[in-house]
Structure formats: C-alpha cells, structure tokens
Amino acid sequence: MKRILSIIISTLTIVSLSAQTGGDNTYEFLTLPNSSRIAALGGYNVSHHDNDINFVLSNPGLLRNEMHNRMSINYINYLSDINFGYVSYAYDLKDIGTFAAGIQYINYGNFLHTDETGEILGQFVPSEYSFNIAYANNITPKIHYGVNLKTIYSSFYTHFSAGLAIDAGLAYVDTAHLLSAGLVVKNLGFQLKPYTPNNREPLPLDVQIGVTKKLRHAPFRFSLTAIDLLNWNLKYTSVFSNTYQIDENTEENFFNKLGNIGDEFIRHFVVGAEIVPHPNFYIALGYNYRRRTELAIQTMPKLVGMSIGFGLHLSKFNISYGLASYHLAGSSNHFTLGINLNSFYKNTKN
Numbered sequence: 001m002k003r004i005l006s007i008i009i010s011t012l013t014i015v016s017l018s019a020q021t022g023g024d025n026t027y028e029f030l031t032l033p034n035s036s037r038i039a040a041l042g043g044y045n046v047s048h049h050d051n052d053i054n055f056v057l058s059n060p061g062l063l064r065n066e067m068h069n070r071m072s073i074n075y076i077n078y079l080s081d082i083n084f085g086y087v088s089y090a091y092d093l094k095d096i097g098t099f100a101a102g103i104q105y106i107n108y109g110n111f112l113h114t115d116e117t118g119e120i121l122g123q124f125v126p127s128e129y130s131f132n133i134a135y136a137n138n139i140t141p142k143i144h145y146g147v148n149l150k151t152i153y154s155s156f157y158t159h160f161s162a163g164l165a166i167d168a169g170l171a172y173v174d175t176a177h178l179l180s181a182g183l184v185v186k187n188l189g190f191q192l193k194p195y196t197p198n199n200r201e202p203l204p205l206d207v208q209i210g211v212t213k214k215l216r217h218a219p220f221r222f223s224l225t226a227i228d229l230l231n232w233n234l235k236y237t238s239v240f241s242n243t244y245q246i247d248e249n250t251e252e253n254f255f256n257k258l259g260n261i262g263d264e265f266i267r268h269f270v271v272g273a274e275i276v277p278h279p280n281f282y283i284a285l286g287y288n289y290r291r292r293t294e295l296a297i298q299t300m301p302k303l304v305g306m307s308i309g310f311g312l313h314l315s316k317f318n319i320s321y322g323l324a325s326y327h328l329a330g331s332s333n334h335f336t337l338g339i340n341l342n343s344f345y346k347n348t349k350n
Contacts, residue, residue, distance in 0.1 A: 026201040027152055027163060029106040029128050030187055034058075034086035035074050036322030036334035040309025041272030042286030043324065044225045047210035049173045049180035052318075053090050054336065056100050056134055059184040059208075060146030061169035063100055063136035068092035069341040072318075077333040079326065081109035088132075097137035104130040113157070128154040134167075144171045150189070159196070165189030165203055178214040183207075205230065214276070221282075223272040234267045234290060235260070267293070280313040284322070295327045302328060309334070316343040 033039040035054035046059040056063045067090040074086040088102035108126040136146030152163040169184035187203045210225035267290040275283040292305025309322030318338030
C-alpha cells in the first residue's frame, strides 16, 4: 500500500506542474496562476499596475494602499477533477503600510483506498494549502517593496508535510509614462516537516522579472515576464518525442532554427497583452512558449500554450474569466469575483 501511495504522490506532483521542471520540487501548486487575469496573460505577471489584489501573490511589491478594503475570490476548474482557488483581502494602515491576507488551496479529487487485493476500503482526498500574509510599503513614490509569508500544509492520505516560504518583491511604477516593472524572489523556504523522515525536498524557488507598458494613444497594454531565471536549462527530451513524426514546417521546428541557445532563451519568457477599450473592461491574451513546446502534440498543437480572458469592473464588484489551454485533452477555466468593500459604506478611506 505504501508503494502505491508513493506512486500516487509522485503522479499528483507532476500533474500540478505549471510548466515547471518535472520532479525537482515539492509544493508545486504554489506555481499555479491564482486568478483569471493572470491565467489569461499566460500564467505569469509580476509587473501589472492595477487595483487587482490578485497580483499581490505574484509580486507582493504590487500591493498598494489603493487596494484597501478590497477582497477577491477565485475558483479554478483545472484538469480532470482537480480544483484550486485563492481568497484574499487587503487592509491599509496609515503611516504603517498595507497588509494582505490570503488562502491558496488545491483539491486533487477523490481517490480510492484499496488493499493489495484490490478491495475498496474507502476514499481519500489529497489536498494542499498555503496561508499567506503580505506587507508592502513605499521606498520612493515610484518604488514599492513587499514581502509575503507563506505557511504551507500538504496532505496525501497518510503522508503529511508542512513548510514555510517567503516571497520578496519590488515594483516600479511610472504613471506619467504608463510604465511599470517588477522583480520578485518566490518561494524561498524549506519544509518544516517532510513527507518522510530525513527527506526534505526543495521548494519551487524562482526569480522572475517583468515589465508592463500601456500605449498612450491606443487601447493596448503589453507585458513581458521572464521566469525561472535561476535555471537556464529548461529544455528536456520527452519520452514521447519519437512517437510522432514532426513536420519540417511546424511551429516548433521554426523556433528550433534559432538553435538551442535561442530556444532555451525563449522558454524563459511569457507574453501577455490586454485590449482596454474602456477603464472598466478589458480583454486579455497570453502566450506561453514553454508550455506549448512541452505539452502540445506535434501533429496537432492547436491552441496549447495560449490563453484568453476578459474582465468587467463595476462599482462594487469586478467579474473576470480566463481560459488557458494546457493540452489537447483539456483546458483550465478560471473565475474571479472582486469585491470593493469601500463601496458599501458612505465614508470610506479611499
């Protein structure tokens, strides 16, 4: 039974990857996009300057006092029967800084508990949680810093683990030039309690940097995010690489003409774009080259690696949706509800 559980845990860890190097880290659910807008922008964004509290989990340096008394609820219908989500709330204390609290979770669905003969003994639901507390303040009017403390709990039937991690980020915001940038160190931490004694596994440590620019005389906003900057070698050979005959005219072969160095370089970048015809409405698009090269079937790549979404800002609520294509077999659906609690009171802080 323990051997079967070990196989299940290994499989679940691989399933929860979001274009990360397989099998290298534990708590990989921390790398999943936590909101519909981030998912629509390609799964990563550390530089977007807005009142969207969901970007705080990507870069705590983006937490601002304008987010005071705002709340966000996210639900993601992932692959198969896997579901995950994120709930957060921000509060600003004058002359002290801005705080945010959040809960990130993932539920892997129901699994059968059987003995060695195959007799069903019951069911269990593997799940993981991260409880987050973030703090941010200004260094200068244009430069903001933030830290996010994560306490992590993971349960796979008889296997349990707990961990601690910190995100530290900087954000540069130049509203006059409609430009913002971000730098973040994510998931710097360790396991407090490993799944098995004396076998502590590394967390998905990452350094990400990005820039977002809005055009002044056109309704477009563009983002470029660099990920996995601590690991240059992201390319690997799939065990299925020889299963399909690759056409010389395929998209992947075009990028391969750049050579190994060019291909490795592009894998580190995620491109996002938004069409903003009105301040209260946006359409978002994203392209994740690494996700496409790793998960697309060469003979039928379709829209793998691409994402799309939209958002509507109302006086009291924000509603948004994102769709990300991971594989020919399925996509993830992201739903976000933002609540401006200030709008429910006559006298508000902001």
